Amino acid sequence: MTVKVLILGGTREARELAGLATGDPGFEVVSSLAGRVRDPVLPVGEVRIGGFGGTEGLRKWLADNDIDLVVDATHPFAGTISAHAAQAAGSAGVPLLHVRRPGWAEHPDDHRLRVPDLPAAARTAAGYERVFLTIGRQGVAHFAGLTRPWFLIRAIDPPTGEVPPHHLLLLARGPFTVDTEFELLREHRIDALVTKDSGGGLTEAKLIAARRRGIPVILVDRPPVPAGADRAETVAAAWRWLRQRSQI
Secondary structure, three states: OOEEEEEOOOOHHHHHHHHHHHHHOEEEEEEEOOOOOOOOOOOOOOOOOOOOOOHHHHHHHHOOOOOOEEEOOOOOHHHHHHHHHHHHHHOOOOOOEOOOOOOOOOOOOOEEEOOOHHHHHHHHHHHEEEEEEOOOOOOOHHHHOOOOOOEEEEEEOOOOOOOOOOOOEEEOOOOOOOHHHHHHHHHHHOOOEEEOOOOOOOOOOHHHHHHHHHHEEEEEOOOOOOOOOEEEEOOOOOOOOHHHOOOO
């Protein structure tokens, strides 16, 4: 019997897991992307793009499509869809796995200023002169009211909403090397970096460059993972979960 799996994706882990499951004849996989990036990197196999219409819309979609298993492998800061997945899968009686890579380990030479959310990050950034903002396009509006710092804003697509009055927008898609990140910090005389604790090696270069430059990192903590479902930190662990669940 074929097991139908919905992978809520947008991350490297989601793409790798989709590749493994799509290559196994025992699984039928649909990967879902939110559609917030203009030109996303697509996984192999069937892909749907766009929202579900909240918790009830997702619950109905699971039922209408006879989904057997759900994997939430969204970005660690995609708290809304993770909450919807937990509620929808729970009410539909569909097993759910949250895949979350570990956050970044701290080096003894790091100068990290941990904050709980983006408003707190903006309050902390207000004390600096030249700030490198790497939080994605949607959170930039939290910094729009700051008139003192100059911001270098890097994102894949232009920010939504208001932006700080003094800024330079850099549209670019990683991964980036430590050397290029170091040079970017030096060229723009950056004295603070703002980023989210996304974890993973693809975006860690900016943290290493900040360490070498001796500048602080204002690091936004992740939202909590919804309780009540299984969790995995790696693609290998998620793949084991899928295979085990498919045999129940």
